[in-house]
Structure formats: structure tokens, C-alpha cells
Amino acid sequence: xxxxxxxxLHPWGFxxxxxxxxxxxxxxxxxxxxxxxxxxxxxxxxAFLFALHPLRVESVTWISExxxxxxxxxxxxxxCAYAGFAERRKSGSRNWKAPYLLALLFFGMxxxxxxxxxxxxxxxxxxxxxxxKRSPSSGWSKLVxxxxxxxxxxxxxxxxxxxxxxxxxxxxxxxxLTAADRLENAVVxxxxxxxxxxxxxxxxxxxxxxxxxxxxxxxxxxxAIAAISxxxxxxxxxxxxxxxxxxxxxxxxxxxxxxxxxGSQSIADRYTYVPMIGFAFILVWGxxxxxxxxxxxxxxxxxxxxxxxxxxxxxxxxxxxxxxDDLTLWNHxxxxxxxxxxxxxxxxxxLRDAQPDESFAHLQEAVRINPDYADAQRSLAAxxxxxxxxxxxxxxxxxxxELDPVCAWAETGLGLALYRIGKSxxxxxxxxxxxxxxxxxxxxxxxxxxxxxxKQKPADAIDHLxxxxxxxxxxxxxxxxxxxxxxxxxxxxxAITCLQAALQIQPDSVNARQSxxxxxxxxxxxxxxxxx
Numbered sequence: 001x002x003x004x005x006x007x008x009l010h011p012w013g014f015x016x017x018x019x020x021x022x023x024x025x026x027x028x029x030x031x032x033x034x035x036x037x038x039x040x041x042x043x044x045x046x047a048f049l050f051a052l053h054p055l056r057v058e059s060v061t062w063i064s065e066x067x068x069x070x071x072x073x074x075x076x077x078x079x080c081a082y083a084g085f086a087e088r089r090k091s092g093s094r095n096w097k098a099p100y101l102l103a104l105l106f107f108g109m110x111x112x113x114x115x116x117x118x119x120x121x122x123x124x125x126x127x128x129x130x131x132x133k134r135s136p137s138s139g140w141s142k143l144v145x146x147x148x149x150x151x152x153x154x155x156x157x158x159x160x161x162x163x164x165x166x167x168x169x170x171x172x173x174x175x176x177l178t179a180a181d182r183l184e185n186a187v188v189x190x191x192x193x194x195x196x197x198x199x200x201x202x203x204x205x206x207x208x209x210x211x212x213x214x215x216x217x218x219x220x221x222x223x224a225i226a227a228i229s230x231x232x233x234x235x236x237x238x239x240x241x242x243x244x245x246x247x248x249x250x251x252x253x254x255x256x257x258x259x260x261x262x263g264s265q266s267i268a269d270r271y272t273y274v275p276m277i278g279f280a281f282i283l284v285w286g287x288x289x290x291x292x293x294x295x296x297x298x299x300x301x302x303x304x305x306x307x308x309x310x311x312x313x314x315x316x317x318x319x320x321x322x323x324x325d326d327l328t329l330w331n332h333x334x335x336x337x338x339x340x341x342x343x344x345x346x347x348x349x350x351l352r353d354a355q356p357d358e359s360f361a362h363l364q365e366a367v368r369i370n371p372d373y374a375d376a377q378r379s380l381a382a383x384x385x386x387x388x389x390x391x392x393x394x395x396x397x398x399x400x401x402e403l404d405p406v407c408a409w410a411e412t413g414l415g416l417a418l419y420r421i422g423k424s425x426x427x428x429x430x431x432x433x434x435x436x437x438x439x440x441x442x443x444x445x446x447x448x449x450x451x452x453x454x455k456q457k458p459a460d461a462i463d464h465l466x467x468x469x470x471x472x473x474x475x476x477x478x479x480x481x482x483x484x485x486x487x488x489x490x491x492x493x494x495a496i497t498c499l500q501a502a503l504q505i506q507p508d509s510v511n512a513r514q515s516x517x518x519x520x521x522x523x524x525x526x527x528x529x530x531x532x
């Protein structure tokens with residue numbers, strides 16, 4: 001809202017804000033890790049790697065992903081405040097409440113930006129172990145109790161988020177996946193994310209969920225994750241950077257690793273914005289720790305850093321160009337993925353007016369690849385309806401409603417398709433359901449009113465037509481529809497008012513003018529009949 005006040009609706013302004021927030025986050029990464037680790041050079045390299053990696057492209061260039069850069073800013077500010085709190089507690093200072101409350105405030109603001117921050121209290125516990133070294137000899141219970149307000153916020157926001165996603169239908173899109181399917185994908189996804197970090201090739205806006213993974217792939221992925229986790233745990237004292245970075249990476253991905261499937265994607269580049277800080281941390285600290293001191297050490301590290309950051313810069317510049325417009329974005333997704341039904345569906349919608357035949361082909365392909373994708377079923381049904389293939393349209397609308405039962409658009413489309421094929425006894429209930437799902441939609445209220453009037457239910461019809469006019473009083477068609485119905489039912493004064501309003505909105509409306517003349521003539525006839 002603030003961006004729109006400053007920039008209007010010019011996209012460059014919204015992009016600028018995202019870029020500035022991302023730049024600020026890079027600075028915060030440097031400041032936070034310098035404060036925690038006390039090493040300027042490593043923290044600077046980490047910040048540059050975070051800033052320039054091509055996996056950042058989606059979060060920064062996609063305006064809707066403002067939540068990524070904004071929530072990460074609050075995440076890093078909360079870490080900084082928590083570090084200040086921990087230092088004061090460790091030194092025995094009584095002035096620890098201000099940084100503690102500040103950390104809680106930033107955590108809450110981060111959760112309001114994006115609920116992925118629910119894992120931050122666990123990161124705080126890892127910080128207590130290292131590098132803050134607050135591990136008490138009496139056990140961890142005191143440190144856990146200290147974070148109860150953070151955990152309460154986590155639980156509350158997680159419940160709200162789950163309900164919101166369920167009610168929006170995001171949980172139902174891939175409801176056919178079993179718990180085992182989701183677990184398999186989660187295990188494989190960790191390895192795929194590591195692969196994207198080291199070799200960021202074929203990045204795109206949506207990686208379709210395959211449904212099932214080969215058991216060998218799942219087994220090898222699980223074995224790799226388990227082996228690294230065990231090694232990191234056993235190295236928590238001798239190589240704490242590995243323990244910290246690995247479990248940061250592993251843990252912060254949990255909300256978006258699709259154990260609870262949201263949407264149709266298998267993985268997403270935007271999900272790496274915070275978790276990959278942990279993996280980058282392992283890389284930077286690991287190279288520094290494992291490189292033997294000597295005259296070649298600086299040369300080796302400098303060469304590795306220059307090559308890595310230079311490669312990131314070039315790849316990021318390369319990836320940005322695919323976010324030029326929707327057609328480029330989705331065509332690229334098709335080029336670098338297989339069986340991407342969501343990309344076919346989106347291209348079908350984008351090309352509908354300019355290239356209808358190509359649009360139709362994309363929609364058919366989307367449904368062929370995944371007949372259980374409700375969006376594609378609805379889009380194909382709409383295209384079939386426009387082509388006059390009403391029976392096929394009705395079948396696809398029906399299929400979409402089996403997959404997504406609460407959809408006003410599909411109910412309306414199915415009702416109209418049934419009407420066109422002559423099933424007059426079946427279409428009305430679907431229009432009524434559409435209005436029930438979206439009572440504030442003037443178009444659906446008007447459509448239902450017309451259908452009820454045809455069914456000889458004038459009182460109910462006029463009630464819905466009135467609602468349509470109340471919702472959109474500046475719509476000439478709705479005024480004409482209501483005025484005509486009122487005129488035919490003898491409510492001439494109100495009818496004339498509606499039709500006059502329609503002519504004020506649309507002076508060249510032939511229907512409004514003819515209906516108004518008819519209503520005025522009927523009123524004159526009534527007056528002459530009632531005259532003494």
C-alpha cells in the first residue's frame with residue numbers, strides 16, 4: 001500500500017523496494033554474523049554469497065514475494081537483538097529486558113510478514129549452544145523456558161496459517177498425495193536444494209510435483225541426509241560451524257519442505273531465501289577452517305571466493321532475464337522442466353485472446369499430464385464453452401468440482417453449460433451454489449436472477465437482481481435487467497427509476513431506452529384506466 005502511494009502502479013517502484021530490502025538484508029547478514037562470530041572477512045563473504053546467488057532471483061524480482069525479503073529482514077533483526085540479550089544475560093547485567101522484548105517484537109513482525117519464521121526460536125537454541133556458548137551445566141530447560149513467548153507465537157501462527165491454507169483450498173490441490181509421498185518428496189527435496197546451491201542450472205518459477213519418486217532416489221537421498229546429520233551432530237564440539245550451518249539448513253526448511261503440501265510445486269527457489277544462509281555458512285567457514293595456514297592459503301581462498309561470487313553474479317544476471325514478462329517466464333519453465341502442467345495451464349490463459357489455437361493446445365496438454373489439476377480442468381472447460389462444445393465443457397467443469405468442490409466459477413460455468421445443452425432441470429442449482437459461495441459477486445447475482453425469472457419465480461428473481469444493483473449500482477446491464485423484470489411485474493415506478501439510471505450510465509443503450517419507453521407507456525395506460 002505504501003509503495004502504491006509513492007510509485008503509483010509503476011512496477012519499477014515495487015521492484016526497487018524489493019531490491020533495497022534485499023540489499024539491506026545482505027548488510028544485516030554481514031552485521032549479524034560479524035557480531036556472532038567476530039570475523040569480518042568471513043561475514044563479508046557470506047553476505048556477498050547470500051546477496052548474489054541466483055537462487056535469490058525469484059524472491060527479489062517477483063513483487064509478490066515481498067514477504068520473503070521483508071520477513072528475512074525481521075529474522076535478522078531478531079537475531080541481532082537476541083545476541084544482545086544473550087550477551088547481557090551471560091554477563092549478569094540486569095538490563096536484558098529491552099533486547100529480549102525487541103527480539104520478540106521483530107519475531108512477531110516477521111511472522112506477520114511470512115509464517116516461515118516459526119523455526120526461529122529453534123535457531124536461537126542453536127545459537128545458545130554455539131557461538132553464544134550459553135549451554136548451562138544444569139540442563140537446557142532454563143533456556144527453553146526463556147523462549148516460551150516465542151514458542152507460543154509459533155504455535156498460534158502455525159494454527160492460523162493451517163486454517164487459512166485449508167480454507168483457501170491450497171491443501172486440497174494435491175490431496176491425492178499420501179503421507180509417504182510427501183515424506184519421499186521432502187527427503188529428495190533437501191538433496192535437490194543442495195544441488196541447486198552448488199549448480200544453479202535450470203531454475204524456474206515452478207517445479208511440478210512428480211507424485212512419486214523412484215525408491216532408489218529416495219533411499220540414496222535419505223542416506224546422504226542421515227549421514228551428514230550424524231556427522232554434524234558428532235562434530236558439534238570439534239566443528240561447531242558444521243553443526244550450526246547444517247541444522248539451520250535442515251530445520252528452517254521444515255515449514256516449506258511440503259510435509260504438508262501447499263500448492264502443486266515440488267520445490268521452490270523462493271523457499272531457499274533464509275535456509276541457504278546455513279549452507280553458505282558451512283561453505284565459507286569450512287573452507288576457512290580446513291585450509292591449512294601458509295603462504296598459499298590467502299591465494300587459495302581468494303581464488304575460490306572470486307570464482308564463486310563471479311559465477312553467482314553471471315548466473316543471477318542470466319536468470320533475471322526470464323522474469324521479463326509472463327510469457328517468457330512460463331515458456332522458460334516449460335523448457336527446463338518435464339510435464340509441467342501448471343506452466344501449460346498458465347500459458348493457455350495468457351494466449352487465449354492472442355493465439356486461441358495454441359492456448360487450447362496448452363490447456364489440453366495440462367489436463368492430459370495431470371487430469372487431477374482443478375485449475376486446468378476449469379480453464380479447458382471455459383475454452384470448450386467458448387467454442388460451443390457445451391457437453392465437453394460440462395464434463396470438465398464437473399471434473400473440476402470433484403477436485404475442488406467449493407468453486408463459484410466452476411458452478412457458474414457448469415450451470416451455463418447445462419442450460420446450453422437443454423438440461424433445464426439441472427442448471428439452476430449450480431447457479432444457486434455459485435451465489436452461495438460468492439454472495440458479493442454482482443454478476444452471479446444477476447445471472448441467477450435472470451435464471452429464476454425464466455423459471456417463473458419472479459419474486460426470488462427480483463430479489464437477486466436487486467442485490468446485483470446494490471453491489472454494482474453503476475452497471476447499466478444490471479439496472480436494465482432489474483428494470484425490465486420490475487416493469488413486467490407491474491412495479492412501474494421503481495422500474496422507470498432503474499431504467500433511467502441505466503440510461504444515465506450508458507446513454508446509447510438500446511435495451512434501456514426501449515424498456516423505459518415500454519414502462520412509461522404501461523404507466524400511462526394504468527393511469528388512464530384508473531382515471532375517473
